[in-house]
Amino acid sequence: MNPNVFDDPRITAVGLLFEVHAGLSARFAAQLDEHGLSPVEFEVLTRLARSPGAQLRMTDLAAQTSLSTSGVTRVVDRMERDGLLTRRACPSDRRSSYAVVTPAGLSRLDGCLPGHLQIIEDWFTGQLDPSALDAVLDGLRRVRDAVNPCATAGSGDDPEEGTGPC
């Protein structure tokens, strides 16, 4: 019927990509867990921290993450309860509210980052010599530009920068 459709090189390629993603994700999650953060919370924290004023409107936050607006509401609820974030009313638009990183949130993030970077280096970037790494990154960048054109305009290669409102 389908004599080894699964040996198709396209399947292989996606398989590799997804395996690498899964492996890294698992290691990230384990390390973040040591600091009491879920991957989503870490993503929210980094998104906010790298934004001007360490704040973003809820909608923009949703657009930049993999979350829906209601998902953002829930995550921010949790993180506000934990003291990592605060809501602040937007002066110019009373419908909007900002999610703002608190000092506690920033220090929590700072506690995570070194270990996070170390994992990346140990399991990803450090596994390849510089030229091979560049080749991989160039390729990924091209694919990213196709798959997620919004990100191209952004500051750099931010993960899922502007996922939503394309």
Added chain:
Amino acid sequence: MNPNVFDDPRITAVGLLFEVHAGLSARFAAQLDEHGLSPVEFEVLTRLARSPGAQLRMTDLAAQTSLSTSGVTRVVDRMERDGLLTRRACPSDRRSSYAVVTPAGLSRLDGCLPGHLQIIEDWFTGQLDPSALDAVLDGLRRVRDAVNPCATAGSGDDPEEGTGPC
């Protein structure tokens, strides 16, 4: 405090990888949805279809997917209800049971695959010329071998082949 920690090339690298993954995942999910399959169900179906006899023991299925054993029970329940799978008693070990793909399940899978492959080609492999693609795949393979050593022994580059029992 952290003057642009986020421009660290390591962050960039992971960002690219995750963005590509997210973009492809979203497109896969949309296409599978047209065929009434969730990504997990598709994964289960492909796992089974590529196994000898189009069947696997529940435990092995759990090991090869991102699911727990109880999770597999649930998914197989659903898919059995939908007629895509059947449970069959294992002759050699009466504790075990096989999940077997039904003809309906196979044809459902066959209906998905062309579109699935097309997406891969359109958004991933076709975006790079052969040599660049090879470079990316070689790099990913090396990283995969580090991050998920179990997969190396397998038939090829199966996604998450043997994720569980390492």
Added chain:
DNA sequence: AAGCAACTATACGCTAGACAACATTCCCCG
């Protein structure tokens, strides 16, 4: 033969997130 390990299924509670409905607010256009 007996006890221990493995495999599956199930029930419980729990979390996360999507989707749709909602109230509020803004803004454009008549």
Added chain:
DNA sequence: CGGGGAATGTTGTCTAGCGTATAGTTGCTT
């Protein structure tokens, strides 16, 4: 002005899935 539509955030409802504990069955080892 003023009304309708769009945007924004929140909430209720629903599904999916995990983790744990429990149980029943079977296989294996001693």
